[in-house]
Amino acid sequence: MIIVMFGPPGAGKGTQGARIVQWLGIPKISTGEMFRDLAAAGTPLGLEARNYWSAGQLVPDEIVVGLVKERIAAPDCRSGFILDGFPRTVTQAETLDGMLAGQGSALDVVLNFEVDKQELVRRLSGRRTCPNCGATYHVDALPPQRENLCDHCGHTLARRADDSPESIITRLEEYRGKTAPLLAYYEQRGLLRTIEANDDPDSVFGRVRQVLEEVGRGQGGRR
Numbered sequence: 001m002i003i004v005m006f007g008p009p010g011a012g013k014g015t016q017g018a019r020i021v022q023w024l025g026i027p028k029i030s031t032g033e034m035f036r037d038l039a040a041a042g043t044p045l046g047l048e049a050r051n052y053w054s055a056g057q058l059v060p061d062e063i064v065v066g067l068v069k070e071r072i073a074a075p076d077c078r079s080g081f082i083l084d085g086f087p088r089t090v091t092q093a094e095t096l097d098g099m100l101a102g103q104g105s106a107l108d109v110v111l112n113f114e115v116d117k118q119e120l121v122r123r124l125s126g127r128r129t130c131p132n133c134g135a136t137y138h139v140d141a142l143p144p145q146r147e148n149l150c151d152h153c154g155h156t157l158a159r160r161a162d163d164s165p166e167s168i169i170t171r172l173e174e175y176r177g178k179t180a181p182l183l184a185y186y187e188q189r190g191l192l193r194t195i196e197a198n199d200d201p202d203s204v205f206g207r208v209r210q211v212l213e214e215v216g217r218g219q220g221g222r223r
Contacts, residue, residue, distance in 0.1 A: 001080040007113030008175045010123040012197050019205050027076050031085040069099050090185050109215045110186040113197040124168045128157040
C-alpha cells in the first residue's frame, strides 16, 4: 500500500506513521529526515539542501524529486511505503503520480490528520528538546524522569523558539495555506481520507486502521 500523510505540526504523524510501519511492514519515508541524515553525513546533496533550509528557503523540486525517486525504487518499497513531507505542492503531487506510474503502481490513499488549533498549541508549546543529544519530551504526555533534565544525558531541556504559542499559530496558518491546494487535488481524485486526531494515539490509530482496511478491501486485497 502506498500512503501519503498530511497534518500540521503536532498532529501526531510521527506516532501514527510508526504504528503503520509496524502493522503493515512498509517503510516510512520522511524527506526532512533524509535530508538531515545526508547533511549530517556530509554528502553533497545533503549539504546543498542544508544551504536552502538554513536560508529559510524550500529545497528546489529537482533535488527533492530526485531523492524521493531514488528512495522509492529501493527493494524495501516494493510492497508499499508511507510518504511524509512529500509532496508539498500540486506540481510535486503530479510528479509523484508520474513516478509511480513509471513503476506500474499508484497512490492508494492520502491520510489527512486534523487536530483542533487549541489542542495543537497545547501539544507543541509543551514540547521540550535536549540541545545536547536531541531527545524530545512533553511536559504532560512524555515528561522526563527529573524535571527539565534529559533522561539520557542529564542536559537541561529547552523549548524551541518556534514552539511559543504565537509562533505556533503563525506556523499553523502557513501550513493550512500551503496544503489547501494539495488537499483539494487529492479530494478531487477521491484519495483523501480525513482522520480526526484530537484523541489519544490508540484511538487515532483505530481510525487509521479502519480507513486503511477499507482501502485494502476496495482494492480486492491486491496490496
